Amino acid sequence: QVTLRESGPALVKPTQTLTLTCTFSGFSLSTSGLCVSWIRQPPGKALEWLALIDWDDGKYYNTSLETRLTISKDTSKNQVVLTMTNMDPVDTATYYCARTQVAEGYYFDYWGQGTLVAVSS
Amino acid sequence: DIQMTQSPSSVSASVGDRVTITCRASQGISSWLAWYQQKPGKAPKLLIYAASSLQSGVPSRFSGSGSGTDFTLTISSLQPEDFATYYCQQANSFPALTFGGGTKVEIK
Numbered sequence: 001q002v003t004l005r006e007s008g009p010a011l012v013k014p015t016q017t018l019t020l021t022c023t024f025s026g027f028s029l030s031t032s033g034l035c036v037s038w039i040r041q042p043p044g045k046a047l048e049w050l051a052l053i054d055w056d057d058g059k060y061y062n063t064s065l066e067t068r069l070t071i072s073k074d075t076s077k078n079q080v081v082l083t084m085t086n087m088d089p090v091d092t093a094t095y096y097c098a099r100t101q102v103a104e105g106y107y108f109d110y111w112g113q114g115t116l117v118a119v120s121s
Numbered sequence: 122d123i124q125m126t127q128s129p130s131s132v133s134a135s136v137g138d139r140v141t142i143t144c145r146a147s148q149g150i151s152s153w154l155a156w157y158q159q160k161p162g163k164a165p166k167l168l169i170y171a172a173s174s175l176q177s178g179v180p181s182r183f184s185g186s187g188s189g190t191d192f193t194l195t196i197s198s199l200q201p202e203d204f205a206t207y208y209c210q211q212a213n214s215f216p217a218l219t220f221g222g223g224t225k226v227e228i229k
Contacts, residue, residue: 037218046220046221046222047165049218052216060216062217063216096164104152104171105153105155105171105212106215106218107155108165111165112164
């Protein structure tokens with residue numbers, strides 16, 4: 001059974017750095033064709049893909065945010081960590097991690113429940 | 122980045138209705154498209170991948186079609202549990218994976 005769970009602070013101040021952890025089970029991030037992505041959704045708005053890390057430790061970022069994002073993994077702990085620097089109130093959103101399957105494209109087949117992060121002083 | 126435009130942004134329908142949602146890509150993406158369903162307060166759920174392949178466990182009343190720039194998601198007979206927001210996602214232009222703006226299916 002594949003599960004993912006996000007954890008991190010519910011509130012950060014402007015200019016601070018956000019660190020989110022995705023803890024997963026039911027698959028290995030060493031398996032060819034499997035990746036983990038971070039995706040966010042501001043309240044009432046659409047989904048936005050942020051970053052992806054693949055089975056070969058390849059790291060890919062949304063070009064509009066890549067100067068602020070860092071993704072990493074700890075395969076032994078089944079965890080993926082996302083850091084986002086210089087947080088702003090517009091970054092208030094629910095942040096999801098999702099297993100990403102490479103099969104004729106990149107598809108998010110399992111999602112965590114999401115964690116709401118508010119940015120406010 | 123490839124822009125994904127969904128229409129309509131919302132649709133009112135009754136149980137048993139056939140519902141069609143469209144998604145247009147700003148440039149060709151072959152068949153590299155997915156559809157997701159999201160209910161309030163929940164994470165999205167993958168319904169369709171590769172434009173027309175049904176994800177395991179998804180009811181057969183959901184179907185997808187299209188290639189190139191124009192795609193459709195069809196719900197053949199709307200059920201009460203299908204009232205939700207639906208998103209398309211292009212899976213072709215990596216690493217710029219993008220979603221459409223969403224279509225909310227509401228009760229008429």
